Amino acid sequence: MISRKPHVIGKPFPLIEAQKKLTGVTCYAGDEKIVPDMLHARILFSERPSARFWLSNVDAVRNHKGVAALLTGQDLATRMGQTILDREMLAVEQVYFAGQPLAIIAAETPEIAEEALALIQVTYEDLPAVLDIEQAIAPGSPQVHPDFYDYPGADALHADPAHNIAHSLTFSRGDVEQGFAAADVILERSYTAAHLQHAPMETHGGVAQRQPDGSVTMWMHVQAPFLQRKIIAKALHMDPAKVRIITGCVGGSFGGKVFVSVEGLLAAIALQTKGRPVRLLLTREEEFKGVFTAPAMRAHVKMGATKDGRLTAIQASYDWDVGASVDAALFHLQSVALAGTGPYAIPNADIRTSAIYTNLLPAAPLRGLGVSQVHWAIEQHIDELAEILNLNPITLRQWNLVKGGDMLFPSFIMHANGLQSCGLQVIDAIHWHPDASSHHDDTPEPDTPKKRIGQGMANGWSPIILSEECGSSISIHFDKENLCNIIVDGVDIGQGLYAFVTQLASFELNIPVEWITVEPTDTANFAPDWEATYHNLLWSTGHALLKATAKMKRQILAYVSEVWEEPISNLDIVDGEVISYASRRRYPLLELLEQNAENENNAPVFSVTSVYRPPNTDGSIESLLQSFASTAYAAEVQVDEKTGGVTILQLAAAADVGHALNPESVRAQIKGGMIQSVSFTLLEEMIFENGIPQSHNFRDYPIATTADMPQQLHPIVVEVPQQSGPYGARDLSHHVQVGAAPAIANAIYRAVGVRIRDLPITAQRIYDALQAKRAEEA
Amino acid sequence: MKHEIQFIINGHARSLTVESQQTLLEVLREDLGLTSVKHGCSTGECGACSVLLDGEVVNSCMVLAVEAANTEILTAEGLATDEGLHPLQKSFTDHHGVQCGYCASGMLISAKALLNRTSRPHEEEIREALVGNLCRCGAYADIIKSIQVASRARR
Ligand code: FES
Ligand code: FES
Numbered sequence A: 001m002i003s004r005k006p007h008v009i010g011k012p013f014p015l016i017e018a019q020k021k022l023t024g025v026t027c028y029a030g031d032e033k034i035v036p037d038m039l040h041a042r043i044l045f046s047e048r049p050s051a052r053f054w055l056s057n058v059d060a061v062r063n064h065k066g067v068a069a070l071l072t073g074q075d076l077a078t079r080m081g082q083t084i085l086d087r088e089m090l091a092v093e094q095v096y097f098a099g100q101p102l103a104i105i106a107a108e109t110p111e112i113a114e115e116a117l118a119l120i121q122v123t124y125e126d127l128p129a130v131l132d133i134e135q136a137i138a139p140g141s142p143q144v145h146p147d148f149y150d151y152p153g154a155d156a157l158h159a160d161p162a163h164n165i166a167h168s169l170t171f172s173r174g175d176v177e178q179g180f181a182a183a184d185v186i187l188e189r190s191y192t193a194a195h196l197q198h199a200p201m202e203t204h205g206g207v208a209q210r211q212p213d214g215s216v217t218m219w220m221h222v223q224a225p226f227l228q229r230k231i232i233a234k235a236l237h238m239d240p241a242k243v244r245i246i247t248g249c250v251g252g253s254f255g256g257k258v259f260v261s262v263e264g265l266l267a268a269i270a271l272q273t274k275g276r277p278v279r280l281l282l283t284r285e286e287e288f289k290g291v292f293t294a295p296a297m298r299a300h301v302k303m304g305a306t307k308d309g310r311l312t313a314i315q316a317s318y319d320w321d322v323g324a325s326v327d328a329a330l331f332h333l334q335s336v337a338l339a340g341t342g343p344y345a346i347p348n349a350d351i352r353t354s355a356i357y358t359n360l361l362p363a364a365p366l367r368g369l370g371v372s373q374v375h376w377a378i379e380q381h382i383d384e385l386a387e388i389l390n391l392n393p394i395t396l397r398q399w400n401l402v403k404g405g406d407m408l409f410p411s412f413i414m415h416a417n418g419l420q421s422c423g424l425q426v427i428d429a430i431h432w433h434p435d436a437s438s439h440h441d442d443t444p445e446p447d448t449p450k451k452r453i454g455q456g457m458a459n460g461w462s463p464i465i466l467s468e469e470c471g472s473s474i475s476i477h478f479d480k481e482n483l484c485n486i487i488v489d490g491v492d493i494g495q496g497l498y499a500f501v502t503q504l505a506s507f508e509l510n511i512p513v514e515w516i517t518v519e520p521t522d523t524a525n526f527a528p529d530w531e532a533t534y535h536n537l538l539w540s541t542g543h544a545l546l547k548a549t550a551k552m553k554r555q556i557l558a559y560v561s562e563v564w565e566e567p568i569s570n571l572d573i574v575d576g577e578v579i580s581y582a583s584r585r586r587y588p589l590l591e592l593l594e595q596n597a598e599n600e601n602n603a604p605v606f607s608v609t610s611v612y613r614p615p616n617t618d619g620s621i622e623s624l625l626q627s628f629a630s631t632a633y634a635a636e637v638q639v640d641e642k643t644g645g646v647t648i649l650q651l652a653a654a655a656d657v658g659h660a661l662n663p664e665s666v667r668a669q670i671k672g673g674m675i676q677s678v679s680f681t682l683l684e685e686m687i688f689e690n691g692i693p694q695s696h697n698f699r700d701y702p703i704a705t706t707a708d709m710p711q712q713l714h715p716i717v718v719e720v721p722q723q724s725g726p727y728g729a730r731d732l733s734h735h736v737q738v739g740a741a742p743a744i745a746n747a748i749y750r751a752v753g754v755r756i757r758d759l760p761i762t763a764q765r766i767y768d769a770l771q772a773k774r775a776e777e778a
Numbered sequence B: 001m002k003h004e005i006q007f008i009i010n011g012h013a014r015s016l017t018v019e020s021q022q023t024l025l026e027v028l029r030e031d032l033g034l035t036s037v038k039h040g041c042s043t044g045e046c047g048a049c050s051v052l053l054d055g056e057v058v059n060s061c062m063v064l065a066v067e068a069a070n071t072e073i074l075t076a077e078g079l080a081t082d083e084g085l086h087p088l089q090k091s092f093t094d095h096h097g098v099q100c101g102y103c104a105s106g107m108l109i110s111a112k113a114l115l116n117r118t119s120r121p122h123e124e125e126i127r128e129a130l131v132g133n134l135c136r137c138g139a140y141a142d143i144i145k146s147i148q149v150a151s152r153a154r155r
Helices: A018-022 A058-062 A110-118 A133-137 A176-181 A225-235 A263-270 A284-289 A327-339 A371-389 A393-400 A419-429 A497-509 A537-564 A589-599 A663-682 A740-752 A763-777 B024-031 B087-094 B104-117 B123-129 B140-154
Strands: A039-045 A051-056 A067-072 A101-107 A121-126 A165-173 A185-193 A205-210 A216-220 A243-246 A278-281 A296-305 A311-323 A348-357 A407-409 A451-465 A472-479 A483-488 A516-519 A571-574 A577-580 A586-588 A606-612 A625-640 A646-656 A712-718 B002-009 B012-019 B050-053 B056-059 B072-074
Touching: A018 B087, A018 B104, A039 A110, A039 A263, A039 A284, A051 A101, A058 A067, A067 A110, A067 A263, A101 A110, A101 A263, A133 A311, A133 A348, A165 A327, A176 A296, A176 A311, A176 A348, A185 A371, A205 A263, A216 A263, A225 A243, A225 A263, A263 A278, A296 A371, A311 A327, A311 A371, A327 A348, A327 A371, A327 A451, A371 A393, A371 A451, A371 A740, A393 A419, A393 A451, A419 A451, A419 A625, A419 A646, A419 A712, A451 A740, A472 A537, A472 A589, A483 A497, A483 A537, A497 A516, A497 A537, A537 A571, A537 A577, A537 A586, A537 A589, A537 A606, A577 A589, A586 A589, A625 A740, A646 A663, A646 A740, A663 A712, A663 A740, A663 B140, A740 A763, B012 B024, B024 B050, B050 B104, B056 B104, B087 B104, B087 B140, B104 B123, B104 B140, B123 B140
Parallel strands: A039 A278, A216 A243, A311 A348, A483 A516, A646 A712, B002 B072
Antiparallel strands: A039 A101, A051 A121, A067 A101, A165 A348, A185 A296, A205 A216, A205 A278, A296 A311, A451 A625, A472 A483, A472 A606, A571 A577, A577 A586, A625 A646, B002 B012, B050 B056, B050 B072
């Protein structure tokens, strides 16, 4: 259990929120403000991917009994976005994707809202639709956004709207022509990955209410409330200070609750209901069809190597189907560009990544940030090259891995890292068998299809990007009533943020953990737009908190130094007491607060706010790069030759976290990432038919259950300290996803000799590949 | 149409008026404020709304409130006693059986039903018992461990 003593970094520490979550006390989106005069909102979503449309019966619905407010694109013609405003909050004359909101209603009951909304008649006049990447970039294809350059922010992108290219990033070094000329072997392959869903168990929702001063307060469980405040305020032409977002724990996000999808609409409708609170809760079907997907990928990789196993050149392109809006996917592209070579020191590289507009549901980053799909390509490619070169795939990797001191580009020298170590530890964990391909045959009957076992592995790296938005603000108040109360800008989405903050503050201030409480985020607390969120949560929160606790300690010691008339340098805080090393006096902090409370009318006596500002960048992707995080995966699979079914017997994942501040929590995060990766690899695919989502529920879109778990999981924590990270630690959010899919694909290849280059690896795909292989052999 | 129904919820007898079409999930959450019972799909696929109904696990989104008349219902709110947390709650806390926590109460309920049937379940049995409870965070391994530890502690 929680110790009474101040916490020591690097030791087990249970998650603070866990008890509340297990007793039903934690408030999630659907639990917010269930109050009697609350109204219920519902959204009308487009059913066509590309069409002009007309709504009729709108006025009748507006006057329908029990309807408090209704907004259509005619009432609210506005666009939203962070960088480029390429998404309408409500479609005005034309729909750009199926699932685009056409209207939002607020009514006395959810039933009335639904009934009334059904009375609105939508007439569509279909327009040509662009439904995949091939079609999008083909000459003469319709343009998804013919008015692209009218959108605010469009000029900031490297676009080619005539070919539906919304944004491209390139990265190169050396001279690839020369690199390929020096190669003995050149391998070229294409790979794809399907659209995915974030599919948090908690669907999007919350409550919003207009305040008497015309501002709007939203109780919304989102991953990036400060970014959402900025986007919503901009779209509704409001002062950001007039949009207040109060969050609580989030029931899963995985990137899907970072950018604004339906939240802006909730704010807009709440501004219409004369101060009555409005609740919006998406159904599971709406969560699938009306929020975001993760983009589908099409990649082409060409790599050259010498006979003795030196990689000489890589040319790779990664194209992403981002649907009808690129805004939320821009960050994804940066990560992909920086990770695009895979973790190899290849002297000549040409990497290009593009976001392609289609008339599909817009894409948002998903845990793994596209870097896992990059490795899906690279790490299978390396395995295949090794086979052609007749080299051990692990040796080929180890020879070519980036090492500390390698110059990746003029502004970036690779730091000490865990790439080698991660790779070696995962193969150890599954008892790597050098020729696992040739044997292991557990069904001895002759002449019948067999179940075959194979092993595979993959290395991985993932860039950690620090842009201007990655700042963090933290306040600490220390008073008699609440003791040590900490206000953070990050959100607990299950990663254990509150536990981390408590642990660190207890350690730094040297006070018992029981004195510390962490407040859910409220945008009213801090003015800046930045926040500690998905990829920089630990980094930015950690830095801000180290500053804040140091400031707090100084404030307390300065106070006591005056009371005691002793120099501050004699003083320290130990186990919740101020002590003097010189006079040996002690002043328990609780007593100190008690006395002050009487003097100062209970006002917090000690109070600090600190901010962490990320380093300046010049906007280039190289200047955003802070470091790389390393991972590796190894898998042992059993493939049923008759059905193509895969059983994962063992899965090992190693992640370099710099310094595991709470080792059990880190292992828990790694295991969670492993299961989710298995789900992405073997099960998940968001299906569209003529642009219309066909995945509506967990039957159409299965996610991993306990039945899909690997039989054995080996989570491995690697600790190569992160220079300048808080206590040498680094974030563990995305890189835990990197490498699973190719490790499994490589294992399948070694088991049954077929390469699957399209994600997900379904039994059907393996079966078809086996049939094709048999036909070829016959 | 309105119905007057009675049931025992977390050890307390309650009578209330419900509409014919209201689900048990709706009544527990919105009328009785038992928000540990979560909405994840409303179609019986996720287990977030699991409760014990006369000792059996049901998805409360798939049960009409009127069908629950004269039954005994247990939700996660009813697990802890005056003596403190239920061994399962304690063990989930100590062994990282919770990440975002949205699935947690459903998991606890399925685990409780399992431990009522089998005091010392094997890992295989636990996996089977949880197959209807989705956890998107993928916390299954630690959830299973938490249940194993709790089952040992109960002996
Ligand atoms: S909400 Fe009942 S099973 Fe999902
Ligand atoms: S802990 Fe997040 S869904 Fe299970």
